[in-house]
Amino acid sequence: MPTIISHAAVPLALGLAAGTRWVPPRLLWTGIALSMLPDLDVTGFHMGVPYGSTLGHRGVSHSLLAAGLAGGLLAGFTGREGFRQYLGHLLFLFIAMASHGLLDMLTTGGKGVELLWPWSAHRFFAPWQVIRVSPLKLSLLLGERGLAVARSELLWIWLPAGIVSLLGILLRRFVCHSYSPRNITQTPSP
Numbered sequence: 001m002p003t004i005i006s007h008a009a010v011p012l013a014l015g016l017a018a019g020t021r022w023v024p025p026r027l028l029w030t031g032i033a034l035s036m037l038p039d040l041d042v043t044g045f046h047m048g049v050p051y052g053s054t055l056g057h058r059g060v061s062h063s064l065l066a067a068g069l070a071g072g073l074l075a076g077f078t079g080r081e082g083f084r085q086y087l088g089h090l091l092f093l094f095i096a097m098a099s100h101g102l103l104d105m106l107t108t109g110g111k112g113v114e115l116l117w118p119w120s121a122h123r124f125f126a127p128w129q130v131i132r133v134s135p136l137k138l139s140l141l142l143g144e145r146g147l148a149v150a151r152s153e154l155l156w157i158w159l160p161a162g163i164v165s166l167l168g169i170l171l172r173r174f175v176c177h178s179y180s181p182r183n184i185t186q187t188p189s190p
Contacts, residue, residue: 002103003134003141006153007035010099013161014092017168027078027089031096034070038062038100042136052111054121058104063117067097102126103157109133131156 011031015023023031038061049056060066071093078093079085101113105126110133112123132152135141141149 002131002153002157003149004036004039006157007100007103008032009157009161011035011096013164016165019172023092027092030074030078031093034093034097035100037097054114054117058110058113060114060117062101062104062113064098064115065117067094070097106131107133
């Protein structure tokens with residue numbers, strides 16, 4: 001898995017790219033929390049839940065169904081302007097949480113992700129694993145291995161997220177500037 005902090009890169013990038021009109025702060029913070037939520041399943045290790053179990057790490061909590069259910073439940077609390085806004089918030093929150101499992105599929109270790117639970121118990125990996133897997137123990141993260149994970153995450157998660165953010169901000173500025181009242185020529189009235 002990437003470090004838990006790096007899972008926040010996806011909702012942060014989308015929120016910055018879209019702007020506060022489309023992703024208000026409450027929605028953004030909810031998306032950040034949901035992007036990290038699946039890793040609560042590591043508490044199962046302390047309760048004797050085997051790693052490869054559906055209830056274990058990278059199991060049901062990393063599935064698309066869990067992302068849809070959590071997003072659907074929380075979207076109603078992030079705005080009050082009708083069904084269209086609810087659907088937009090649901091989509092954002094779904095992407096935020098689903099991105100967790102998708103990023104985990106890109107890592108160099110672990111047992112894969114039960115992305116399609118309950119329809120399949122198969123654990124998936126992406127065709128290429130480019131993100132160095134983060135150790136589950138903090139002590140292992142504070143050394144050379146942790147530096148390698150940080151470099152990998154900067155390259156494969158934060159750099160693309162920064163590019164998406166920047167492109168979104170530039171696009172919004174270009175579109176808003178192009179359609180501002182001072183740039184629309186008015187025809188003189190007869």
